[in-house]
Amino acid sequence: xxxxxxxxxxxxxxxxxxxxxxxxxxxxxxxxxxxxxxxxxxxxxxxxxxxxxxxxxxxxxxxxxxxxxxxxxxxxxxxxxxxxxxxxxxxxxxxxxxxxxxxxxxxxxxxxxxxxxxxxxxxxxxxxxxxxxxxxxxxx
Amino acid sequence: xxxxxxxxxxxxxxxxxxxxxxxxxxxxxxxxxxxxxxxxxxxxxxxxxxxxxxxxxxxxxxxxxxxxxxxxxxxxxxxxxxxxxxxxxxxxxxxxxxxxxxxxxxxxxxxxxxxxxxxxxxxxxxxxxxxxxxxxxxxx
DNA sequence: TTTTATATTAAAATGATTACAAATTAAAAA
DNA sequence: TTTTTAATTTGTAATCATTTTAATATAAAA
Numbered sequence: 001x002x003x004x005x006x007x008x009x010x011x012x013x014x015x016x017x018x019x020x021x022x023x024x025x026x027x028x029x030x031x032x033x034x035x036x037x038x039x040x041x042x043x044x045x046x047x048x049x050x051x052x053x054x055x056x057x058x059x060x061x062x063x064x065x066x067x068x069x070x071x072x073x074x075x076x077x078x079x080x081x082x083x084x085x086x087x088x089x090x091x092x093x094x095x096x097x098x099x100x101x102x103x104x105x106x107x108x109x110x111x112x113x114x115x116x117x118x119x120x121x122x123x124x125x126x127x128x129x130x131x132x133x134x135x136x137x138x139x140x
Numbered sequence: 141x142x143x144x145x146x147x148x149x150x151x152x153x154x155x156x157x158x159x160x161x162x163x164x165x166x167x168x169x170x171x172x173x174x175x176x177x178x179x180x181x182x183x184x185x186x187x188x189x190x191x192x193x194x195x196x197x198x199x200x201x202x203x204x205x206x207x208x209x210x211x212x213x214x215x216x217x218x219x220x221x222x223x224x225x226x227x228x229x230x231x232x233x234x235x236x237x238x239x240x241x242x243x244x245x246x247x248x249x250x251x252x253x254x255x256x257x258x259x260x261x262x263x264x265x266x267x268x269x270x271x272x273x274x275x276x277x278x279x280x
Numbered sequence: 281t282t283t284t285a286t287a288t289t290a291a292a293a294t295g296a297t298t299a300c301a302a303a304t305t306a307a308a309a310a
Numbered sequence: 311t312t313t314t315t316a317a318t319t320t321g322t323a324a325t326c327a328t329t330t331t332a333a334t335a336t337a338a339a340a
Binding site: 073089100120125 | 213219229233234240242251252270272273
């Protein structure tokens with residue numbers, strides 16, 4: 001399972017396995033949402049009341065460094081993390097800020113003109129959609 | 141020209157035309173880059189030494205509200221603004237952080253599955269590419 | 281020219297993130 | 311199992327970006 005995988009990845013990197021870290025893994029891999037630092041911190045404090053925000057930041061940064069989670073830059077207001085590293089896109093409701101995954105086989109690498117491609121070593125690509133979800137449309 | 145256009149847009153919205161605002165318009169429409177708040181502030185202080193950061197923030201926010209500039213969410217480290225509101229994409233060098241425009245006729249609205257489309261009122265879309273520019277590849 | 285509503289400014293408040301040093305602990309070695 | 315050691319966690323303080331606020335200044339209408 002993914003939590004075991006993270007433990008193995010941390011061990012391989014010479015990092016220690018602490019209960020705080022495992023709790024963060026558990027939260028990331030059992031929620032289907034795209035949590036913020038505060039979401040994660042709120043959950044962890046439920047289990048380890050004395051946990052420090054620094055620990056959450058450090059662990060997330062380490063996981064990003066290992067390529068096991070990704071930051072979603074869909075909005076400047078919030079910083080969301082995504083434990084799903086398969087290629088996919090996101091859509092955010094501009095009102096309630098919820099983010100949903102979009103899986104599609106047609107990720108548009110082909111948008112990149114040759115003139116750009118030859119001047120860059122391409123490392124990644126992100127596609128974000130913005131809209132109003134049906135719930136928020138109904139409300140207003 | 142675009143500066144005249146912004147002046148007209150502000151007037152139409154019942155907003156006043158101040159030298160500070162005009163200087164911000166001038167900076168935005170005579171640079172081809174994607175400036176941050178600090179880039180703009182640095183330029184404006186050259187002309188109005190006593191200008192306040194608040195004025196820069198307020199003016200940018202107003203322009204975003206009028207739909208005349210857009211925020212680029214390509215990175216959480218920086219907040220870049222784009223005075224070009226035509227549909228286009230961006231590529232950022234992950235090392236030097238420079239952002240370049242990409243114009244392409246094939247913006248992938250078609251990436252959106254019907255199942256998602258029917259649950260959202262789509263308002264916008266952004267595509268970001270990440271890579272190393274030739275200059276930064278050479279350096280390392 | 282006077283008036284008035286809006287904009288600017290400076291300073292303080294807020295919020296997110298990072299840096300730091302002391303105390304704790306995971307895990308390797310004995 | 312116990313000891314040792316290096317890494318981690320914690321709490322606090324520092325930093326940085328952004329927003330709020332209230333007083334002052336000013337664009338533009340009267």
